[in-house]
Amino acid sequence: MTVSAGADGLMKLWTVKTNECVARYDQHEDKIWALAVGKKTEMLATGGGDAVINLWHDSTALDEEEAFRKEEEGVLKGQELENAVIDADYTRAIQIAFELRKPHKLFDLFRELCR
Known part of the structure; x- marks a missing residue:
């Protein structure tokens, strides 16, 4: 990861691999004039024209x-859902499908129950 700070008052976090901005932080009201990175790179500090120093934890x-x-956890729940369907434990299967927010699976389960 790489971090940048600019005249727009934004601190941005970039991936080196894809050169994409993955996060934007807008905590300054004015330009950011200084950016300091800690030795272990887990702490950052920015100083801006708004007379504010922000400390950041990566x-x-x-x-x-x-x-x-x-x-x-999602993979395990998905397997638990499939096991419940195989065991014909539709109550449990419906609960898990609801937790996983799988409306199509819920529809299939209710359709199976109505047969």
């Missing part, structure tokens, strides 16, 4: 871990 690694955990 939580990119934590955010990636959380996204991975949620994806893994």
Whole structure:
């Protein structure tokens, strides 16, 4: 990741791999004149023309871990849903499909129940 600060008062977080801006932070009312990165690059500081110094904590690694955990949880819930359908436990299957926000699967389950 790379970070930039500009005259528009925005601090931006960029991916090096794709050169895309993945986050924008608008905490200054005026231009950002200074950007300092800590030795371990987990802390940042910005100073602006608005006479404000903002301290930032880079939580990119934590955010990636959380996204991975949620994806893994979704896969496990999806398998639990399929197991409930195979076991004809439609009450549980409907609950899981609702939790996973899968309206088409809910429709299929209700259609199966009405047969």
